Amino acid sequence: MRFIRAKAVVAGLGLALSMAACGDAGDDDDGGSDVEVKENAADEFDDGTRMKELAEAGKVTVGVKYDQPGLGFKGATDDIPSGFDVEVAKLLVADLGIDPEDTSAVTYQETISDNREPFLQQGKVDLVLASYSITDDRRKVVGQTGPYFLTGQQLLVPADSDVESIADLAGQEVCSVTGSTSIDRINEQGAKGVGFDSYSECVQKVLDGTVPAMSTDGSILAGYAAQNEGQLKVVGEEFSEERIGVGYSLDHPEMCEWINDVLEESFEDGSWADAFEKTLGPSGIETPDPPELDACPAA
Amino acid sequence: MEAVFDNVDAYLKAFGYTLALFLVSGVLSMVLGTFLVALRVGPIAVLRWAGATYVTLVRNTPLVIVFAFFSFAAPTLGIRFTWLDVHIDDYDFTALFGAAVASLTLYTSSFVCEALRAGVNAVPLGQAEAARAIGLPFSGVMSQVVLPQALRASLPPLASVQIALIKNTSVAAVFGVAEATAQMRGFTNDFSSQRLGIFVAFAIGYIVIVEVVSLLSASLERRWRAAT
Amino acid sequence: MRTSVLFDAPGPRTVRRHRLYSLVALVALLGVLAFVVKRFYDAGQFEGDKWEVFVTPDYVRVILVDGLLNTLKMAAVAIVGATVLGAALGVAKLSDHAVVRWPAWLVVEFFRAVPVLLLMVFTWYFIGINRDGGSFWAVVIALTLYNGSVLAEVLRAGVNAVPKGQGEAAYAIGMRKAQVMNIVLLPQAVKIMLPAIISQCIVALKDTALGQYVVAPGLTRIYKEIYLEFNNRVPTMIVIASLYIIVNLLLTALATWAQKRFVGEKKPLEVSLVGNLEGGRNA
Numbered sequence: 001m002r003f004i005r006a007k008a009v010v011a012g013l014g015l016a017l018s019m020a021a022c023g024d025a026g027d028d029d030d031g032g033s034d035v036e037v038k039e040n041a042a043d044e045f046d047d048g049t050r051m052k053e054l055a056e057a058g059k060v061t062v063g064v065k066y067d068q069p070g071l072g073f074k075g076a077t078d079d080i081p082s083g084f085d086v087e088v089a090k091l092l093v094a095d096l097g098i099d100p101e102d103t104s105a106v107t108y109q110e111t112i113s114d115n116r117e118p119f120l121q122q123g124k125v126d127l128v129l130a131s132y133s134i135t136d137d138r139r140k141v142v143g144q145t146g147p148y149f150l151t152g153q154q155l156l157v158p159a160d161s162d163v164e165s166i167a168d169l170a171g172q173e174v175c176s177v178t179g180s181t182s183i184d185r186i187n188e189q190g191a192k193g194v195g196f197d198s199y200s201e202c203v204q205k206v207l208d209g210t211v212p213a214m215s216t217d218g219s220i221l222a223g224y225a226a227q228n229e230g231q232l233k234v235v236g237e238e239f240s241e242e243r244i245g246v247g248y249s250l251d252h253p254e255m256c257e258w259i260n261d262v263l264e265e266s267f268e269d270g271s272w273a274d275a276f277e278k279t280l281g282p283s284g285i286e287t288p289d290p291p292e293l294d295a296c297p298a299a
Numbered sequence: 300m301e302a303v304f305d306n307v308d309a310y311l312k313a314f315g316y317t318l319a320l321f322l323v324s325g326v327l328s329m330v331l332g333t334f335l336v337a338l339r340v341g342p343i344a345v346l347r348w349a350g351a352t353y354v355t356l357v358r359n360t361p362l363v364i365v366f367a368f369f370s371f372a373a374p375t376l377g378i379r380f381t382w383l384d385v386h387i388d389d390y391d392f393t394a395l396f397g398a399a400v401a402s403l404t405l406y407t408s409s410f411v412c413e414a415l416r417a418g419v420n421a422v423p424l425g426q427a428e429a430a431r432a433i434g435l436p437f438s439g440v441m442s443q444v445v446l447p448q449a450l451r452a453s454l455p456p457l458a459s460v461q462i463a464l465i466k467n468t469s470v471a472a473v474f475g476v477a478e479a480t481a482q483m484r485g486f487t488n489d490f491s492s493q494r495l496g497i498f499v500a501f502a503i504g505y506i507v508i509v510e511v512v513s514l515l516s517a518s519l520e521r522r523w524r525a526a527t
Numbered sequence: 528m529r530t531s532v533l534f535d536a537p538g539p540r541t542v543r544r545h546r547l548y549s550l551v552a553l554v555a556l557l558g559v560l561a562f563v564v565k566r567f568y569d570a571g572q573f574e575g576d577k578w579e580v581f582v583t584p585d586y587v588r589v590i591l592v593d594g595l596l597n598t599l600k601m602a603a604v605a606i607v608g609a610t611v612l613g614a615a616l617g618v619a620k621l622s623d624h625a626v627v628r629w630p631a632w633l634v635v636e637f638f639r640a641v642p643v644l645l646l647m648v649f650t651w652y653f654i655g656i657n658r659d660g661g662s663f664w665a666v667v668i669a670l671t672l673y674n675g676s677v678l679a680e681v682l683r684a685g686v687n688a689v690p691k692g693q694g695e696a697a698y699a700i701g702m703r704k705a706q707v708m709n710i711v712l713l714p715q716a717v718k719i720m721l722p723a724i725i726s727q728c729i730v731a732l733k734d735t736a737l738g739q740y741v742v743a744p745g746l747t748r749i750y751k752e753i754y755l756e757f758n759n760r761v762p763t764m765i766v767i768a769s770l771y772i773i774v775n776l777l778l779t780a781l782a783t784w785a786q787k788r789f790v791g792e793k794k795p796l797e798v799s800l801v802g803n804l805e806g807g808r809n810a
Contacts, residue, residue, distance in 0.1 A: 066742075067755060076589045076752035110742050114484060117491045118652050124661065141492055173393060178473050179484025194395055195481050197473040197740065200755055201371070205475070208374035210381065210394045342534045345549040349556055359729070359775035361736030363747060364768045372761045375570045376563060419533075427533050437534040445533060462640075469642035473740060480645060498649050502641045509640040 041097025050252035054126060055096045062089045063111035063125035063247070067198050070223040070280050071131050074110075081108050084219075085129040085244075087275035088148050088266070092127060092246070095262045113180050117141050120249045127259075128247030131217065133181060134294070138247075145256045146245030148263050148272070150291045152238025153185055154218040156206060156225060163213055165236040166191060175202035175214040182216045185240050191215075199224070207231060217242050219280060226283035243291070256296035263293060300496030302486050313482030314504050315390060320468040320478060321508070324403035325461050331404060332411025333446065339412065340419055342437055350412070357409040362467055365406045366474050369398040395475035402474075403467060410460040418453030419445055451523050458516035465508055479504055567761060577759035581766055586753065594749035595770055601663060601745060602732040605670035609731065610724065612671060613678025618708070620683050631679070638676040643669055644737050651741040662743040670731050677730075681723045685716035718789040725782035729775050736771070746770060 038044075045052035054060050064086050065072030074081035080103060089108075090100035098105045111119055111130045119125045120142045134144045155174070157163045166174075170190040176182040178195030186193035194211065196202050202214035203224050214221075221234045246263075248255040266272040267290035276287045303310050338350035357365065373379070380397030422445050430444040450457075472480035483501045487494050537545060567573060580586045619631035638646070650672075651665035689712050697711040739747040750767045754760040 067751070069755075073755070074752070075756040076593075076749055077585050112742055113488060114648070115651070115742075118494075137489070138491065173391075173395070173475075175475065178481050179488045181488065183485065184489065192391065194475040194477065195473065195484075196475055198751075204371055204760070208379065210374065210379060210398075211475075340533055342537065343545055343548050343552060345552045345556070349552070355776070356772060359733070359772040359779075360768050361733040361747070361771055363736045363739060364764060364771070367760075367764055372567075372764060375572065375761065376566045431535055440533055466640075466642040469644045470737070472644070480642065483645070484648075494652055498645070498652075502637075502645060502649075505642060505645065506637065506640040510636075 037094045037099050038097045041095065045258075046254075049254045049258075050126070051096060051255065051258050055098070058098055059105055059107075060093055060096060060098055060127070061107040061109050061125045062093065063109050063116060063119055063128040063130050064089060065112070065130045066110040067200065068131060068220055068223075069227070070283055071220065072129075074108075079103055080106075082279070084149065084275060084279040085131060087279055088246075088263075088272070089127065089129040091266050091271060091275070092129075092259065092262050095258075113177065116247060120247050123249060123251075126248070127255075130247075131220070131244055132247050134243045134245040135181070141250070143248040143250050143253060143256060144245045145248070145259050145294055145296060146263065147243035147291050147294070148246065149219070149244040150288070151217040151219045151242050151244060153182055153215055153240040153242065154221055154234050154238055155213045155215050155236045156203070156221040156232055156234055157213045158206060158209075159231055159233050161212065161233075161235075163235060166215070166239055169213055172213075173211045175205050175211045176216050177202070180216070186215055189239055203228070203232070217244075219285060222280070222285050223283040245294075253297070260293050260296060300493065300500050302490040302493045302497055303500040306486070309482055309485075310500065310504070312389070313477060313479045314508070316396075316476055316478035317465075317468050317504075318508065319390070319392070320396075320399060320403060320471055320476065321461075321465050324400050324407060324468075325464055327400065327404040328407035328411050328460075328464065329457075331408035332415060335408060335412035336415040336419065337441055339416055340441075354409045354412050357406060358413070360406075362402070362406050362470050366399070366402045366470055369402045370474050373398070373401075399468075399471040399474055399476045403464060403471070406467070407460060407464045410463070411457065414453045414456035414460055415446075415449055417456060418449035418451075421452040422448045454516060454520050454523065458513060458520075461516075462509055462512055465512065466505065469505075570761075572759070572761040577757065577762045580753060580757050580759070581762070590746075590749055590753075590766070590770075593744060594746040594767075595774075597663070597748075598732070598735050598745040599774070601666050601670070601735045601738065601743070602728065605667045605674060605731050605735075606724075606728050608667065608671035609674035609678050609727070612675030613682055616675060616679035617682030617686075620679060621686060621708075623704070635676040635679050638672045639680075643673050643734050644740065646673060647737055647741050662738065662741045665741050666735060666738040666743045666745075670734055673734075674727050674731050678724065678727060681720050681727070682716065685720040685723075686712050688719050689715045721789050722782045722786040725778060725785060729778050729782075732775060732778070733771065 042052055042055035045055060064081055065083075066074040066081055068083065071083040072081050072085040073083050080086070080101065086108065093100040093106050100106055109119070109125050111125065111128060116128050116130060116132060117138065120128055128142075132144065134147060138144060155163065155166060155169070163169060166186070166189045172191055173194045174186045174191040175194050175196060176186060177199060178197065180195070183193035183195055196205065199214070199216060199220060202211075205211045206214050207228065218234060218238060225232050225234050246259050248259065263272070266275075272290055273287050276285075281287065335350050335354065338346045339354070341347060369378070378401075380394040380401070383392060383394055383397040385392040426444055426448060427440055430440045435443060468478060469480040471478055472484065479501055483497060486497045490497065564573075571577070581590070616631050616635055619627050620635065622628050622631075641649075647665055647669040650668045651662060686708075693711055693715065694707055697707040702710065735743075735745050736747045738745050739751065742748070746767050750763050754763045757763075
């Protein structure tokens, strides 16, 4: 371990805003009101690293989703988004000595599936935590590490549906997001993927009976099933494995080790599990064991 | 652009959907637009008013919202298009296609109506007067004398409306139709390193369709002018 | 009743028949309306809690400031840019030099034929992306390019719509090409073009709605945020559409006024969108 971390504690959203800025961080047992901001973070990093630059500048931009309840979601009047992706992002931000609740220091930039790679490549965002599946093709253009979360594609169907697996839907229309990897997987499984702008629109289409099912990561579906209890249910084995990771720019390969260290730390001290329970727990997903992290590519 | 060459089937199929959307909505919007213009210039005040209201409302609403209406509000009214289930080759024309056609048709027909109305106004007064003089009722005046001439006069604006429709089919991408723009986003997601080439390939596809339609309308215009 | 050339002034029997038609039509229209309202009512779309958000001060502020204001800003910046671009391209298209005319023609044809949505995603990746507010600028740039190309065509048609004698007379008194254009043709063309420019504003304003797909700010963005939070899609749709319609009606009124004020009762300028050959040559 390159540095000593204060205990990071994750707690309820309501208390989050009352947290004061960096100054009084470091109190080990304040009842756990927020992610703990590290003091003098800049000193911990080697000169010339991106982490040092960010810590010294005191500003960081994180790409997250705005439209996925439970993972990354921002209401019209919210200052900062909420969800599991966002909570993990906060752990990373805090490790840079930046207050994750201070919107003048942290920008939670909305990213959608189309623009995550360009944003990283052009330096518009420093990190991406936006249900970002690790794939070989993406690793050609951006850095990805983790995973901090494992999930897989399942089906969401009406509660009275007989569908038990994707095989039952061969030749039928299954809804997902336009241009996403989920659509490709649906097509591979013999069903016909149809695309909408966001998952919530697919939910509507399943509810009104236009399509028999929708499909994407189980963690996302569980949230919608919980929201529409009695009307929708999640079925089927996971027919893909999505490894959700953190994206960074290939210009700064040193970030990989740092991200892994922070994630590992959060796995060990329970802050990862707390974040999970708080955000995805309410939709009925059991907190799993933390996943195994990939090794960083040799620099 | 390699990604497109390697998947030229998918590229062509996607533009097939674009063309299908254009042709079906194009024809239907002409029919509905003609009906609307009859309402708007007809003798029944209530219908004139209804036609005008419809055109004003639809014309000033963004197409995205018209689409959203047919995708998310219409099912509440029992309009689901689930009766539509046609499969030709490996093209599927289902409820989602139906909703897209309905949105594009209703939106475009309001512009067709206005283009035709301008055409009706351009028909010399004597034509309608002569038609009335020989005893034709309103329906006869319109269908035998005025509309055929109005159509000719309004060909350039009608062509513009239909060309706008070609481009507007791209909005169907996010309402469940696998047309060109949706396919493009699929490609850019799968081959993130070739974005520019993919864009250029799809832009060319649209330009080809647009230019073909505008050439057709230009030659039609020339022929019709010669006939007058 | 207004008399029209299309039908005879109705006699007493026809008046009675028209009254009957009107009544039937009215009943049918009201029936459809009642059906729609009832279905929405049954589906709970008119319940107070689905509408409450639109009278909550915080959200009203969000809708008006983050939504409407941003939409208007995008449209306004785009239309100013488009006017400048359109003037440049339009004059270039009228040039006597093929070297200037052809590239301008190519640019105009390209941007008028590509869907604005495609153009928006395009600019979003390649131009507007590495600045702050990238998606805002992506929308503005895409709309500027598209509407600028349309306005170039409007300008060309406007100049052509100035009576031929005007240009000839100007040449006859010894003016040079630039003088003819700047002093005689353009000032008259702009007056003729004004209503067309304003209707182009409506097009630009409506197209800002597409910004939703490049996560741009504006009304459709707020629409999404609100219905995701309150699950009140239909009411939100109605509110947002109404805002668009109101602003557009104001613009239409402005265009009509400008038409009367500057052009008189003549027909508004019509310009075909693409492949312009004869468009806009008003007799």
